[in-house]
Amino acid sequence: MFKLFFLGAGKMATAIAGGIVKAGVFQKSELAAFDVSAKAAQEFEEKTGVHCYSGDALNEGIAQAEAVLLAVKPQVLASALEPLAGALAGKPVISIVAGVPIARLTALTGSGRIVRVMPNTPALVGEGAAGYSLAPEAQAADGELAKRILSAVGVAMQVEEKYLTAVTALSGSGPAYVFEFIRALSDGGVAEGLPRDVATQLAIQTVLGSAAMAKETGIHPAILKDQVTSPGGTTIRALEVLEDRAFAGAVIAAVRACARRSEELGKN
Incomplete structure (x- = not known):
């Protein structure tokens, strides 16, 4: 089983995965990722030492994941989640997808255990400032997991979802x-x-x-x-x-x- 699975292996996902490993939050073997791009998957592996699936192996990785971090572009979120119908139900889902509210994330994933995050680019150098919000059905442990992950690349502060607009504008x-x-x-x-x-x-x-x-x-x-x-x-x-x-x-x-x-x- 993987403690955390990254759906999307771009720069921010790479920075977070690298920070998690460096801070000792999880071991490399406890993490995995998926990206539709074989090139992105290869770069993620080279920079983090964490295995990254590509091609048709998404469901295999998700099935082994205790929690999932969504790190895809907002315009492809729906299509990226379509093959996972039902696979995310009951799992903690941490989203760094810009602008997508908790209600929409719940509808797309089928999970009520949503943590919505607004990170910023200094996370790429370990000095991020992130705000995060929990869905009504999320457990306290889901928020604690998100904070541990985000704290590996900077500072993380929990706020109500209505304040994430202000977090977006500030940090x-x-x-x-x-x-x-x-x-x-x-x-x-x-x-x-x-x-x-x-x-x-x-x-x-x-x-x-x-x-x-x-x-x-x-x-x-x-x-x-x-x-x-x-x-x-x-x-x-x-x-x-x-x-x-x-x-x-x-x-x-x-x-x-x-x-x-x-x-x-x-x-x-």
């Missing part, structure tokens, strides 16, 4: 906002004469170090900001410009716009 799409900030910081350094490679590396490390400091100290970001800001100094002059140009307001508006678009896509 799901958040890396794009941070990458744009890094680019802008680098551009500012280049504008002041720094070589591009120097400016980019300084910008990346500044964001990385600041985030680590906020996490490790537990101090509110506003207080940490004040600790960098001397009266009448250089930093307060820079912050004045950000305030004048509605930096904080723009970020808040971006998160809310992302949430509204997520709702629109969910209705479709």
Whole structure:
């Protein structure tokens, strides 16, 4: 028997499987996967050391699985699950399929033990931030399993499903906002004469170090900001410009716009 079976063996599934093995959550022999692409299956095996089925072997793998992690694209979810009619009933099913609500997942899988997850791309480097929600029929053990799995590649927080839209807008799409900030910081350094490679590396490390400091100290970001800001100094002059140009307001508006678009896509 497999403790966890991955339906879909793309980049996120590969990152999660690798994290699980590295963290010792499960052994390689306790995991398995399936992908319709022989190439994807081969790459998954090479990177994780976990066996990945392809071709017509899906039902064989699912039959041996205690729990299943859905990691396919939303547009192919229904067709991917069609051959498994009844095979998932009663099994814990963890879904990282974007935008598909618990009710739809229950209907497609035939299982009430659904855990819906919103991960983000930093999970690919072991620094993910995920939110997850349990279906009404899910057991406490199903949530604990999902948290153990997601914690192997970052941080996982349980929320009600109605808040996954906000999670999508904050941490799901958040890396794009941070990458744009890094680019802008680098551009500012280049504008002041720094070589591009120097400016980019300084910008990346500044964001990385600041985030680590906020996490490790537990101090509110506003207080940490004040600790960098001397009266009448250089930093307060820079912050004045950000305030004048509605930096904080723009970020808040971006998160809310992302949430509204997520709702629109969910209705479709």
